[in-house]
Amino acid sequence: MCADTPEYKDTLNLPQTDFPMRAGLPNREPGWLDRWEKIGIYDRLRDKATASPRPAFTLHDGPPYANGHLHIGHALNKILKDMVVRSQQMMGHDARYIPGWDCHGLPIEWKIEEQYRAKGQNKDEVDVVDFRQECRKFAEGWIDVQREEFKRLGITGTWDKPYLTMDFRAERIIAEEFQKFLMTGVLYQGSKPVMWSPVEKTALAEAEIEYHDHKSHTIWVPFSVVEIKLPDRFADVPGYDPGEMAYERAIQMQHSDQVRAKDLEGCKVVIWTTTPWTIPSNKAVAYNPEISYGLYEVTGRPEECWARIGDRYVLADKLAGDVLSKARLEDGMYRRLRDVSAEELGTLTLAHPFRGLDGADGFWDYDVPMIDGDHVTDDAGTGFVHTAPSHGQEDYDAFVKRGWMDRMTHNVGEESEFLPHVPFFAGLKVLDHKGKEGKANTAVIDKLVEVGGLLARGRMTHSYPHSWRSKAPVIYRNTPQWFAAIDRAVGDGQDTYGQTIRSRALTSIDQLVKWTPQTGRNRLYSMIEARPDWVLSRQRAWGVPLTCFTKKGALPTDPDFLLRDPKVNERINAAFEAEGADAWYKPGAKERFLGNDYDPAEWDQVFDILDVWFDSGSTHAFVLRDREDGSADGIADLYLEGTDQHRGWFHSSMLQACGTIGRAPYRGVLTHGFTLDEKGNKMSKSLGNTVAPEEVVKQYGADILRLWVAQSDYTADLRIGPEILKGVADSYRRLRNTMRYMLGALAPYSDAERVEPADMPELERWVLHRLAELDTVVRKGYAEYNFQGVFQQLFNFCTVDLSAFYFDIRKDALYCDGDTLRRRSARTVLDILFHRLTTWLAPILVFTMEEVWLERFPGDDSSVHLVDIPETPKDWLDEPLAAKWAMVRRARRVVTAALEVQRVDKVIGASLEAAPVVYIEDKALFEALRSHDFSLQSDVDFADICITSDLTVTNKPMPNEAFRLPEVEGVGVVFEKAEGEKCQRCWKILPDVGTHAHPGTCKRCDSALS
Template structure:
């Protein structure tokens, strides 16, 4: 059979069809773990470090997660963002070493170990401290190994086998060194003030360890009679309101506001329609804020009352009241002071504030501010949340239950106090109030303010203070987003002194000896012996070493008390810069960036700031980046009770880590972000399209050699336009990477790959690639551009999809040149400035507009079943803009729109012509192409002699 007579299918072997063994499907859940093993075996991390040697360093310092559980989506988000930052900086030409770390001390781990012991029938108090600490160390080590594997599964590259851990002996010694630096600077003191205390966990808590939940409290209104009433107030009683009845035994004062209008009121009658007798009685004379009197009488079931006279605040100054429990258990017979207080308002309550300096910051400062003695403040509640003997008649009663299934629930303190008040005739009314109340973020149990001796770092006020140094450092820090500066500054401006002592067993001890006057011993030789011992044996050395070995011959151990509290875990993590950035040669101080969730403004960002400013005079970071929290697809917080928890492991097993990373990169991570199957489905769809783009590039470059390369100046316009777009997109992606705007970078990358390449450039040049002779300039230019595109795209993709980028790089055609062992050893390639051509880009943007009208018209006719494939069509294009018409005449419109034929005309378009609103000067009519169908390229052309024969171009190509 002659060539020109054979079936069109016989020409398949004459086409230059793309070929690659790069699979269409990713198969990520199976391939990714194999890739991780390969990277480990080849020593990729060491290769990265060697490759980056002598480059400028970029240091992102890792905020340490707690070593106490499997990863959740929040930690996956956090580590993935960090990896994106580190990888983009490494590929931008920096030495970007990532050293992961773990927080190993503190309540989260100790709480879990306590639970384990309780499960074995052993209470913490029954376990020797050394055994307990050893179990904590083993527990943390176990979870570090688990979390390391889980982080690596996400494609996180770093120094996983040499991380920092706050429980390493040298690290514990470094934390001791940092703390003693504060001591030597005179910033550490022991003070007695009310601090937040968890009776369930029996430890002090910092503000960063507190979260607020609704809590139902018993509220009471209590009457305080005068010891000696001011003139005109005989028989009158001052009324207070409180949501903490259990603090009444600790009451030592009542505060009033000098600017509040008070009145003396008399009860005339009480309600008679009740099944009980109100505590109020006719004849009661009560002093109340005028704006709150009606509300108080309503709560007390008073039917009618009258105002007798004004009570100026000056009349209350210096007055003494009787305690409402006066005489209970033969006690409470002391005077209660009336004090002026700036914190008193008439917004709620009675206009008077019950003041228990043992249990409230404002109460404490009001007491001391009045010149009253510190030693007169009682210790009414012990570490277990139960009354001490300084609350006579209530000893052992608990504010909150501390054990069993009802741990954290109200104890018997409130009922007993209220009962005693009723017996004394001091209760005016009682009620219930649901309000926001502080809880421990670990046990979820409510906390209380409790006066107890603790160790503090003085933050201070004014020039030279730690606060002022920190505020100056904040002003010198760059924030992403910029609003972060206001959040951190506001917290530092308002924060109290740093409470650093905890009554726990697992952590770095407060390594102080205190003399008889309560002052810490400051001696460099003693401090060195302490440091050396901890560096050799860990924190246990402080507890197990005889005091004399630390104190030496210079001091008598009998003259000193050894402190046994441990340091706040936030101090531990606040020191990480000191023993990681400074102590490692492959890092540098200060860090270029700290990056954590937005909650760390009150946590790690702040503790690191205060630690760095206190010891080195500046923040340990140059910039702070904050991300939001992960919510479910409905915008709700994930919780087991709602059944909406999604785990990273589920995502990697079902979709692969690259999909999770696309979800991160495509989200606005500085806000709270949502995740769910549908949202991840969008990431899967974007991945599939991008993978197809890369596969097409690989297949289209089958057999490519450098001899095919065409100089840019010799390329057709379309190729030069695509290179211009590459320059634009590369510039935008690189700038977005530099600004940590991964959403903008991902969008630019995916839109370029899918819209500019797959849907436009590849669509137009597919015919050329398949059908033109290999020697044709157009085909060679097309393959040259494809080689350039593949090289740039795989580099830009590598930080986001490290597994897929490596797989693509493995399939690079040999003709693209010598390869490195891994794509991750490459850097971003600079796109030559000569590719930029704004005038050409403007031309092609207009041509793309014309093309959209043509393809829209084709789709319309295809829907009407008038044509099938676009090559069956001939397009009649009418343009009534002369300049645009001249532009259209300069290109092959049939090639541009994938039709077999196209005509161009000026003037009036025929009725029914297709138009688009944004292209008002272009109209297109579609008709069947005239001629026969070429058996090789499938174009319908007049020069095809008969159906299935070859057009002129194909005939030449197959010679």
């Protein structure tokens, strides 16, 4: 637009800035990190809040595990947290962020065991305190690594004073929190099936489980009917009077029962299972009264078949054909005899398939009852469920419901081996020490074949629980564990939200917590509503022990089984504060903690460690409540993690807090999805589709990674890969160019140029209107953690409203005007834009906005992150003006499109060569474009808006040859070339060029030069 003519070039107000087009983020970002650390940004913000009190906002960091380099999911999580903290801070809060780490637990212990195994050492032969010290050192090393990796992403927080679950103070408070469960009666020792890892030799929580395809044996096992207990039809008949109708009816029913029972004598109820190893522990067979069952008889058979002609099987009708085909019985080889009612099924007593075997010493010579259960379906299997209460949650629940706890079995040990008392199978393992299949399944199947106890067998691949650490399959195994009873009244008097952990949690979910997105509420509610008691114990070494004692010889149900003494607890806690949880394992610990009040010979010390989810679930106590920079009321404003934490940290924190403070430890919960590759596939090292944060930062810089987070819908799964990152980088470049233009156009700028909004031209007042609109959008978006919405609005504003419209129009005035109101107004608006865009974008592009800020405001103490988002006056809003300019912009689109046609056809080279005639049918638009007050003091006209040298607006009838856009009705353009000479300073073609004092200039440029 501006000339290269030597005598006039230096008279132009061209942009001046050293802000580079190329960001060079990978090399320059570390310098800003060093600068922030040097000037103490985080501490200065806290001082600012002390000097001028601000409402606190606390995002409580869910602790990552101190084990390994960061993956892209870590980056996503921490960047989201940082954007929350920074945006809340810049909107007027004292936004605190204390990063933390989860340090105890099996993954670290597993790594240390591997080191011992590599040296040929046995972990069990190492002193437990020495072993724990090795675990501590391992965690410390990874904390240092991860801290630097997180800081490199631009994350702000108390990096010099994070929280660690293995700090002595933290271990003390975790023990105290456990002792609250002990003292309020929530803790109990029970025996029930838990998910058990034979590889890791410990119980696992649901949050430690992931599901993978697993190939299992499948068997169809017939259980023979050995007794039919007919109902007493006379129970409700008064007097047993043979003449009474009720008596006669009872006689008829009894006879019918006897007749029908004949059909069932000697028949077999068929079960199906994918865990043959649980058959030796069978104690019942379950059916569902809502399912239709039938009695089926074998009438023919092929040679290779375990069924015999005359065998009768009870099966669900929906599944009978499939089951019998698995037994190699084709159509015509069996027939359905009759229905079998649920009432009849309840009268049957079955025999275990191994009943009466020689060499079993009567081990399985017990009755197997038929029980009803809603968990039985006819979707697969036989319509009957083999029930081993020691190896399944639903099986266990069915026995608890009936008070049959004395029928539990203890047949499988910690290495998944059959214990010595189990005939035929003693010592055989379900899984070996690497998680591979042992010999137990095939041995049980072979025995069933041997005794004629199998109808069919097969293999199937299905989803099966695995430990997320060892990646090995797990089993359900009955073992003594410590539990928190979630339906037992908590004896702490904090009953505002309920008396039990479950009721408090469900009330908190509905009444106290805001969920982002709202679906998170439903997920956690349904999980807690249906969950069993919390298994607190693990049979490992690296963690906080269950600091309690049990009385020798007492039963878990005895009132004095657990020692509940505040003085003992305090001695334990004081030792933990000074020495850490290692104090529990040192020689003489029992005597030390029991003191002179109890005889150590009468008490056993518990050496199980707490579930690490109890550790992390307790962080609210030693971070939010215990630290000066925590939360005043001990409650976090926000917990923010991935969706998997509904069963993890959100869940355990809720249960733990409801057991100790009577409510949820958070007021808000935000969840994000998982990271996938560009094709939507799960990332896997074996597939080579992982994206490491370190590599992205090396290639593009951390701000590009942060921008990827801001541009993504984090409520769903997020895709990332090379092509996606290229697109993000392109968006960044366009935004950077907008900031660079502003910096150049503002240099130099002083408040002496400032123009009050009321004195500005309409175009500038329209920009102020847009800023007032955006201020509401940005603040609302940040308050709702809608970073994608905030960035999209700001990016569109910068690229469409500013770069493609406002800047395009005002370049002429900024470069070529003298000291005019129009130029001073534009520069005032640019200054206003600068302060808002830099602060609005600072929570997202932390490095780039700091660079932009320091370009204008250099100084040792200067930082965009030390300022708040400026307040934007509401009276800048002007809806009538906005409506008017919306019409103007629609008309402009038609003009620029018409000129583009001429440019493509090489009729013109630049739009300033044109002087189009614009035909307007709409009266309101015509008046807007023709009105004398279209812009204050005629500081802009439609030619300026369309960047033409001249332009005529008319409401005459539109000629047929006029250019139109289908989407903009009533506007047509007829191209005309501009008349006159080209101004050698501003390049406009005008009739008056050459008639002024300065040769080759137009009136405006001549005035500027004068």
